Amino acid sequence: MKRALLTLTALALLATTAQARSWDDIKKSGTVRIATEGAFPPFNILKGKELTGFEVELAEGLARQLGLKVQWVTQPFDNLLIGLNQDRYDFVIASHGITPERAKAVDFASPHYCTGGAIVAKPGGPMTAAALAGKKVAVQVGTTYLENVQKVSGVGEVKTFPKDTDAQAALMAGRVDAWVGDKFTGLDLVKAQKGKVMQGALLFNERIGMAVKKGNTGLLKELNSALTKSLSDGSYAKLSGKYFGQDVRCR
């Protein structure tokens, strides 16, 4: 918690210094620089040298619509918004929940999907918020899962991991009682582990958005209109169906 707060304060400070590339600069260069983590299946995942996932394909579709080539940058999740405010790339798409705290440091696009944070545990393990009392819970660092698990009254030790997949591995290895993560990621884990773990209660809901540097309104406008178009022309629905078997847009 302390670390997350410090990071966001640092972010707010950085936001006031360097200059982001404007929409005109990006358009002129012909290439947009997009950052993601690459370790958050099925949203963004680096498989060998290939970056793929729902968000990767979605962003590539938006860039195509805007007439731009894409240069991807991968960064640990916890560094993504910091790098954005240091102008190391133009926008971030990495399943960031739109929170008031983050919105102080960056500007969010309209949400590109809606989801929530859910508990996953082994059969017999904690399946509700109340059952987390006194239990050891694994979460990825810098996430809304961490924030929300810490709010659960009586929760035991909350262990943070640099990657979400490491937090899942801790659950599988029996080093924690539960893992809290994205509800769709959780469904995939349950499927992959064939009954070794189960999904429990949803702890909170969230809207997920791409982030641009604070004040980069030109780029934000272009991203939003490209997203609106993909939501209405069927391309979003097709992509969502491919990854989730359902439409994950916010309603």
Ligand code: ARG
């Ligand atoms: N939705 C959660 C949040 O807003 C988790 C995002 C994690 N993203 C990732 N690429 N690991 O914090």
